Amino acid sequence: MARRVLRTKVFDVQRTFVRINGKRYPWYYLTGNNAVVVMPLIDKDHVVIEKQYRRAVKRYVYEFPAGRIERGESPAAAARRELEEETGYRAGRMRLLFRGYTAPSWHTEVVHYYLATNLKKTKAMPEPTEDIEIEVVKLDDLIGKRMSRGVIDTKSLTLTLFYKSALARKFW
Amino acid sequence: MARRVLRTKVFDVQRTFVRINGKRYPWYYLTGNNAVVVMPLIDKDHVVIEKQYRRAVKRYVYEFPAGRIERGESPAAAARRELEEETGYRAGRMRLLFRGYTAPSWHTEVVHYYLATNLKKTKAMPEPTEDIEIEVVKLDDLIGKRMSRGVIDTKSLTLTLFYKSALARKFW
Numbered sequence: 322m323a324r325r326v327l328r329t330k331v332f333d334v335q336r337t338f339v340r341i342n343g344k345r346y347p348w349y350y351l352t353g354n355n356a357v358v359v360m361p362l363i364d365k366d367h368v369v370i371e372k373q374y375r376r377a378v379k380r381y382v383y384e385f386p387a388g389r390i391e392r393g394e395s396p397a398a399a400a401r402r403e404l405e406e407e408t409g410y411r412a413g414r415m416r417l418l419f420r421g422y423t424a425p426s427w428h429t430e431v432v433h434y435y436l437a438t439n440l441k442k443t444k445a446m447p448e449p450t451e452d453i454e455i456e457v458v459k460l461d462d463l464i465g466k467r468m469s470r471g472v473i474d475t476k477s478l479t480l481t482l483f484y485k486s487a488l489a490r491k492f493w
Numbered sequence: 494m495a496r497r498v499l500r501t502k503v504f505d506v507q508r509t510f511v512r513i514n515g516k517r518y519p520w521y522y523l524t525g526n527n528a529v530v531v532m533p534l535i536d537k538d539h540v541v542i543e544k545q546y547r548r549a550v551k552r553y554v555y556e557f558p559a560g561r562i563e564r565g566e567s568p569a570a571a572a573r574r575e576l577e578e579e580t581g582y583r584a585g586r587m588r589l590l591f592r593g594y595t596a597p598s599w600h601t602e603v604v605h606y607y608l609a610t611n612l613k614k615t616k617a618m619p620e621p622t623e624d625i626e627i628e629v630v631k632l633d634d635l636i637g638k639r640m641s642r643g644v645i646d647t648k649s650l651t652l653t654l655f656y657k658s659a660l661a662r663k664f665w
Contacts, residue, residue: 330520376522377600
């Protein structure tokens with residue numbers, strides 16, 4: 322049986338034991354609320370992207386709006402909420418593209434990847450801990466310019482590649 | 494200053510404090526060795542994929558070979574080691590495609606995404622805790638068949654999409 326050894330706002334740490342050659346070893350993994358990430362498409366060639374300071378990696382990272390699904394909230398509602406809070410755009414249409422594990426070897430988290438279209442400008446309301454700048458950029462400039470040869474945000478790259486890929490049709 | 498509050502084989506948990514409206518709140522994030530994931534290309538239409546039991550999510554997941562970079566090891570050496578240990582293929586060529594944060598808001602981890610070509614069959618040597626089956630599949634069957642409408646392994650999807658995308662050339 323797993324036992325929670327640490328509880329935080331973003332994840333919990335669980336400990337359980339595995340048996341290898343008859344010996345018991347502690348084994349740790351994360352649990353927590355699942356998350357959403359949203360690609361906001363202004364028109365077929367332009368997207369909204371955030372430049373956000375990320376304290377863990379100590380730098381600004383270009384990312385699509387994302388966040389955790391709150392208790393009792395549907396993934397689509399979380400996607401709409403995060404999009405509007407962080408960018409000030411309301412989505413006329415929010416479409417689930419796919420769902421992926423962040424790291425199935427040590428985290429139960431599932432991220433829901435959305436495409437937001439028919440956007441209307443409202444008002445951004447970032448949380449007090451969030452340091453976010455919004456840019457509207459050409460889709461073709463995202464990879465290579467906003468997401469460059471350095472380390473990129475994987476979830477945003479995945480969403481961009483998925484949208485641009487003909488493979489997307491297999492999921493729809 | 495961050496302080497390590499938990500140490501595990503796969504990640505460490507760090508605690509620091511953030512100030513919001515004059516009040517101090519604890520804030521947790523993960524650190525640890527970075528990781529690699531490898532797309533092993535048998536020929537231009539076929540790849541090696543693993544079906545692996547993942548205890549955190551309690552199911553079998555299709556994934557490319559992946560693992561943690563050991564202390565003192567280069568990312569490319571880790572990619573070669575994980576590929577050979579888990580699949581029994583040795584790479585004639587190992588090419589870095591890009592590097593991405595797993596979750597820059599709460600983890601310092603950078604994953605190095607590799608393409609392995611010129612493969613030679615040797616002998617798989619999985620670790621005792623690993624439950625891995627190897628399949629050679631058509632690249633076109635990966636998404637939609639091995640990675641289906643359910644929850645997929647994001648790093649493997651990203652690598653597949655990146656390889657299939659013409660955008661890949663921007664990084665090379």
